[in-house]
Amino acid sequence: MQDKRYLMIPGPTPVPPKVVAAMTTPMFGHRTQEFQNLHKDIVTKLQKVFQTKNDIFVLTSSGTGGMETAVANTVSPGDKVLTLVGGKFGERWSELAKAYGAELIEENFEWGTPVNPQIVKDRLAANPDIKVVFATQNETSTGVTNDIESIGKIVADTPALLVVDGVSGVGGIEIKVDEWHVDILTTGSQKSLMLPPGLAVQSVSDKAWQVIENNKSPRYYFDLVKARKSLGKWNTAYTPAVSLFVGLNTSLDMMLEEGLDNVYARHKLLRDAARAAIKALGLKLMTDDNCASPVITSVCAPEGIGADDIRKVLTNEFGITFAGGQAQLKNKIFRVAHMGFADKMDVLIAISGLEMALTRVGYPVELGAGVKAAQQVFLGVQK
Amino acid sequence: MQDKRYLMIPGPTPVPPKVVAAMTTPMFGHRTQEFQNLHKDIVTKLQKVFQTKNDIFVLTSSGTGGMETAVANTVSPGDKVLTLVGGKFGERWSELAKAYGAELIEENFEWGTPVNPQIVKDRLAANPDIKVVFATQNETSTGVTNDIESIGKIVADTPALLVVDGVSGVGGIEIKVDEWHVDILTTGSQKSLMLPPGLAVQSVSDKAWQVIENNKSPRYYFDLVKARKSLGKWNTAYTPAVSLFVGLNTSLDMMLEEGLDNVYARHKLLRDAARAAIKALGLKLMTDDNCASPVITSVCAPEGIGADDIRKVLTNEFGITFAGGQAQLKNKIFRVAHMGFADKMDVLIAISGLEMALTRVGYPVELGAGVKAAQQVFLGVQK
Structure with missing residues (x-):
């Protein structure tokens, strides 16, 4: 569309x-x-x-x-x-x-x-x-x-x-x-x-x-x-x-x-939800929690799967654009921005799209598992 | 307004x-x-x-x-x-x-x-x-x-x-x-x-x-x-x-x-109309005809009158902004752009506004005389 x-x-x-x-x-x-x-x-x-x-x-x-x-x-x-x-x-x-x-x-x-x-x-x-x-x-x-x-x-x-x-x-x-x-x-x-x-x-x-x-x-x-x-x-x-x-x-x-404190808290919340979802899907994050960016989450593609193949499905089937890796990280990672005009549902769009794209490229995940992890962060409920 | x-x-x-x-x-x-x-x-x-x-x-x-x-x-x-x-x-x-x-x-x-x-x-x-x-x-x-x-x-x-x-x-x-x-x-x-x-x-x-x-x-x-x-x-x-x-x-x-030839011809026509009007009002143009810009017309303020006073009236009473002179030309000239998204009626707005502003600052002109000269150029009729 x-x-x-x-x-x-x-x-x-x-x-x-x-x-x-x-x-x-x-x-x-x-x-x-x-x-x-x-x-x-x-x-x-x-x-x-x-x-x-x-x-x-x-x-x-x-x-x-x-x-x-x-x-x-x-x-x-x-x-x-x-x-x-x-x-x-x-x-x-x-x-x-x-x-x-x-x-x-x-x-x-x-x-x-x-x-x-x-x-x-x-x-x-x-x-x-x-x-x-x-x-x-x-x-x-x-x-x-x-x-x-x-x-x-x-x-x-x-x-x-x-x-x-x-x-x-x-x-x-x-x-x-x-x-x-x-x-x-x-x-x-x-x-x-x-x-x-x-x-x-x-x-x-x-x-x-x-x-x-x-x-x-x-x-x-x-x-x-x-x-x-x-x-x-x-x-x-x-x-x-x-x-x-x-x-x-x-x-x-x-x-x-919105209040600058709220703006910064919102970005951290989006980061935490995105990272929880990625972990729930069994993918590897590029960065440790202690230095993880509140505005962008970098994810390593699963072994043997090109990050850019995942991105292609996301764009073509779901209209979602993630960034790829640059220089030595090309095709190794993808990057999801939650930067600026971004809120909770954007993370859920990103994660639910990612789950479907992973399935399409032959890396089946439990559909909804990442979404659930992100939802739990947003609701503040325990896993 | x-x-x-x-x-x-x-x-x-x-x-x-x-x-x-x-x-x-x-x-x-x-x-x-x-x-x-x-x-x-x-x-x-x-x-x-x-x-x-x-x-x-x-x-x-x-x-x-x-x-x-x-x-x-x-x-x-x-x-x-x-x-x-x-x-x-x-x-x-x-x-x-x-x-x-x-x-x-x-x-x-x-x-x-x-x-x-x-x-x-x-x-x-x-x-x-x-x-x-x-x-x-x-x-x-x-x-x-x-x-x-x-x-x-x-x-x-x-x-x-x-x-x-x-x-x-x-x-x-x-x-x-x-x-x-x-x-x-x-x-x-x-x-x-x-x-x-x-x-x-x-x-x-x-x-x-x-x-x-x-x-x-x-x-x-x-x-x-x-x-x-x-x-x-x-x-x-x-x-x-x-x-x-x-x-x-x-x-x-x-x-x-529009056609590039038409675009260039339009700008020349606007220039010719603006210059004819300025001459009809008895004001002095800054440039000779042979090098006059098709996109901007520079006009010397009448002796004893500040160009910026004319511009002030234009802005405050009629919502029209002309440019002033720069460096040694400050307050000596004003400049009327007919550049880009500009056509015949813009020149007529500029000239009719100018006629009123000149009158306001104590340099009475024959109201409508400049407009008429511009109209004649647009209609292609002899003076």
């Missing part, structure tokens, strides 16, 4: 009808009081989500553009930086740092496991000249959420900046920018913030500004110094994606009306 | 209802056959608008991001480049070239006048090591359209690349990328292409690829080599602004159904 589809990938994520409607607002100029008021509203609301008093910039680009903004503004050629890599998005920090001529220390953690803060501490102690530490809040490629609080405490004791990729996490997983000493937090619109792709959002601490102001890498569109000048009048340096700004204001309202 | 408003600035421009509706399509993944088909359709249609067989890239950024893409991919530190400057957007090329460490030759033309191709020829002859020439198709800040055909013929006889900012012109003013030897043409979504801001579009010639492949400037998000690799599979290197892509496909359909 046309349009009866269930998008369960880690971005772009489904956009709530109210946000879609908001984005049909007739176009208006970006050098107007109307835009400035909107911009101020958005920044004020984002500061609540980021738990920060720092300046926040809304950039017209995808999440990677936001990551490049962080690198281009803090890394001068030859600077020593530390990247904490446990998946594809950690690798992106390394690629960006190399593109900007950094002297790179790359610390790898096994895919599916979190960053070990003690190792960060050791590397910083051995290399007191590290200028920036690049971390990932939620490693979407594996479904691991890292302990930014602990990393932040360690980095704060050094002259280094902590830059965090919060692209898939912010809005679904709590992050306390000021309390946890995150100097730059960058995120994207099309994940937990419930918007189409096209915006990146970034907070910048006073400690980061010291570095940014002295940075020597070429940049123009992504220049934060210029962006700060414009932000002073609630303008943007270049033409912003006006319709996405309007949508963002509405999606932030939705989050604040 | 709420929402009864007339947006007549040179971007963002009004978005047609059909395009707004298209952008409410439920979100879908960008690594799908559905997206790849859409992407291929868009590129094929853009090649018709650009009149080129070159690769075309749709980037998620504003127009300035597209301009930076052109610079970051063609200018290595120390390269000699020539910028042709006759307004604010020409200056942007100089700023970008400087940001990337170019040895800059800036050739200035009086604001309101076009580039003199003979001077381009002379500069290239005197500096055979110029690597890139940066030009502006339509200088939005003054309302001048430059003779890209003549500039293209000159640059094609040299090893230099011709990079053209077509941000406000492409889709409203004809440009023949292949025939006129434009190596990189870059444009934005929110002008003549009738979309919200958030996309930049860029064509790249074989001659440009030779330079790009050997370029040494740092870049990642704007890296065209990586973009070309993804384009080979109709993917984008990073998450694209999916909803804007859907809208772009629809706005391109609208343009192709």
